Amino acid sequence: xxxxxxxxxxxxxxxxxxxxxxxxxxxxxxxxxxxxxxxxxxxxxxxxxxxxxxxxxxxxxxxxxxxxxxxxxxxxxxxxxxxxxxxxxxxxxxxxxxxxxxxxxxxxxxxxxxxxxxxxxxxxxxxxxxxxxx
Ligand SMILES: [Zn+2]
Numbered sequence: 001x002x003x004x005x006x007x008x009x010x011x012x013x014x015x016x017x018x019x020x021x022x023x024x025x026x027x028x029x030x031x032x033x034x035x036x037x038x039x040x041x042x043x044x045x046x047x048x049x050x051x052x053x054x055x056x057x058x059x060x061x062x063x064x065x066x067x068x069x070x071x072x073x074x075x076x077x078x079x080x081x082x083x084x085x086x087x088x089x090x091x092x093x094x095x096x097x098x099x100x101x102x103x104x105x106x107x108x109x110x111x112x113x114x115x116x117x118x119x120x121x122x123x124x125x126x127x128x129x130x131x132x133x134x
Contacts, residue, residue, distance in 0.1 A: 030086035
């Protein structure tokens with residue numbers, strides 16, 4: 001299955017254009033992106049909840065090789081972002097790798113993720129950038 005297929009991108013647009021997470025009615029925990037069953041307790045009783053757009057960097061890693069063919073820039077910073085109700089892994093942009101610090105406040109931004117060379121389909125998604133002070 002082609003992960004970047006137009007049909008798949010279209011079906012998942014709501015979850016990538018907004019920060020919509022799944023929240024379990026049984027155990028109350030949230031997860032992103034939403035799944036068909038709670039990854040913590042397996043319950044299928046789920047609600048959708050919109051996540052806060054500002055969080056903190058719990059940890060990060062600098063990735064020097066990526067699977068994205070159109071990536072002309074490297075490295076990529078992948079962060080584990082704490083949004084309070086859940087955590088997620090996302091690219092951190094608009095900052096140099098040497099300037100990233102654990103605990104930094106970051107906010108969600110909407111950015112191009114990939115271009116499919118065959119179809120010309122541009123895939124957008126959520127990334128995070130540091131919150132500028134002052
Ligand atoms: Zn659960």
